[in-house]
Amino acid sequence: MSETTLRVSKIKDGTVIDHITAGHALDVIKILGITSRVNGIVTVGMNVPSKTLGLKDMVKIEGRELKSQEVDKIALLAPHASINIIRNYEVVDKQLVRLPKVIRETVKCANPVCVSNSKEPVKSTFYVDNEEPLRLRCHYCGYIMEKQDIPKQF
Ligand SMILES: [Zn+2]
Structure with missing residues (x-):
């Protein structure tokens, strides 16, 4: 099988996440909770040439359709990603992913003394202060997380 065939090979059922910002495929896998113990084939493409992005990453997950809440999480890492749900090869x-205005229970606050990092039963909540570049503001302590800080907080 040639490299080109491998790239475009279709999956029968599942999800193809395309147009992921290059370098973020593994972060996307992490926030979706995909580990080596998950059943099913997961194919990762990195630095795939793209007409619109230059280089892009892509992830194919066989046998699983992403829920809209999971799709919204991907927007935090890959604001240009597109999600294709595949059934019977079609x-x-x-x-397209879209960024919600409020992000709940997805990322942890980077401020170690924030009440959301204590044992108190509070759920992490952030407001999207700016979309591009992404900037999140903590509901509890007002801490600002910049784009480069966010992948570490999942
Ligand atoms: Zn905080």
């Missing part, structure tokens, strides 16, 4: 749904 794309049945294609959507």
Whole structure:
């Protein structure tokens, strides 16, 4: 099988996450909770040439359709990603990720003394202060997390 065939090979059922910002495929896998113990084939493409992005990453997950809450998480890392749901080799749904205004229970506050990092039963909550470049503001302590800080906080 040639390299080109491998790249475009279709999956029967599952999700293809395309147009991930190059360098973020593994972060996307991490926030989706995909580990080596998960059943099913996961294919990762990194630094794939793209007409619109120059280089992009992509992730194919066989046998799993992403829920919209999971899709929103991906927007934190890859604001240009597109999500294709595949059934029986056909794309049945294609959507672009979109950033919610409020991010709950997804990322941890980078401020170690924030109440959301204590044992108190509070759920992490952030407001999107700016989309591009991404900047999040903690609901509890007001701490600002910049784009480069966010992948470490999942
Ligand atoms: Zn905080």
